[in-house]
Amino acid sequence: MNVTTEDYERAVHDFVADMHPLGDDVVSILLYGSVACKRINPGKSDLLDATVFLRDEVFQDKERFLKTLEIMVESCRRISRKGIPFHPFFYFSQAEASCYPAPYMSSWESEKTSQVLCGEDIRPRIRSRELSRAVTANAFFEGRRSMAHVLTVYLSREDWTPQDRLDIIHRLISLKKFMTIMACFALGISVEASRAVVELEKALPNLDTSVLKRIESFRNQTEPREELSDLRGLLREMLIFVENLHDRIIESRRTRL
Numbered sequence: 611m612n613v614t615t616e617d618y619e620r621a622v623h624d625f626v627a628d629m630h631p632l633g634d635d636v637v638s639i640l641l642y643g644s645v646a647c648k649r650i651n652p653g654k655s656d657l658l659d660a661t662v663f664l665r666d667e668v669f670q671d672k673e674r675f676l677k678t679l680e681i682m683v684e685s686c687r688r689i690s691r692k693g694i695p696f697h698p699f700f701y702f703s704q705a706e707a708s709c710y711p712a713p714y715m716s717s718w719e720s721e722k723t724s725q726v727l728c729g730e731d732i733r734p735r736i737r738s739r740e741l742s743r744a745v746t747a748n749a750f751f752e753g754r755r756s757m758a759h760v761l762t763v764y765l766s767r768e769d770w771t772p773q774d775r776l777d778i779i780h781r782l783i784s785l786k787k788f789m790t791i792m793a794c795f796a797l798g799i800s801v802e803a804s805r806a807v808v809e810l811e812k813a814l815p816n817l818d819t820s821v822l823k824r825i826e827s828f829r830n831q832t833e834p835r836e837e838l839s840d841l842r843g844l845l846r847e848m849l850i851f852v853e854n855l856h857d858r859i860i861e862s863r864r865t866r867l
């Protein structure tokens with residue numbers, strides 16, 4: 611299936627229509643990410659970077675909440691069948707706008723990075739709490755252990771199955787996306803994912819990010835096409851990059867103390 615920009619736009623329109631049965635229980639629906647910024651890469655950009663804010667009363671009535679949840683889940687099911695890379699949207703109570711997860715705060719810093727799909731413009735009231743900011747600032751170090759170090763097991767294997775190779779490619783793509791943005795947070799830089807590498811290069815001069823460009827070229831592979839030795843070398847290079855990045859972050863933090 612050839613996915614187009616118009617397919618994304620229709621999917622967002624259908625998503626908003628799916629929320630109409632909730633009526634006034636929906637305070638606001640906000641969109642962020644590549645679709646909101648009009649930087650859609652058909653077939654690669656994912657859906658749905660959105661947040662639905664619901665009235666506080668929805669969460670105080672079990673029957674009302676379950677009905678709301680059923681409608682939102684069914685919307686996810688419909689979107690997931692459109693052939694576009696998909697992940698579920700967020701939902702919060704109106705009161706929770708003051709304790710929004712810190713990693714996503716950069717999405718609301720500018721009208722260029724987000725838009726109101728329907729309801730109130732709740733963006734000026736979105737805040738994160740100190741604890742969330744502290745956890746976010748240290749997420750890189752946990753990600754280094756839970757996302758990067760687990761890949762070292764593949765280096766000890768002589769042979770990789772086609773599924774192993776595909777799994778490695780997908781994991782490398784995740785590393786490239788999440789470790790770079792978490793590194794920015796560790797450096798005190800609030801940034802959306804698409805700007806993470808650029809901001810890292812500014813904050814850490816002479817940081818070699820060439821391996822990230824090579825990984826980006828693998829996006830949307832349905833089967834591994836690289837030679838085994840090339841992929842093994844790329845995996846090793848990415849793990850070294852993460853370790854170098856870790857050392858530079860520690861050095862930067864010590865300098866600021």
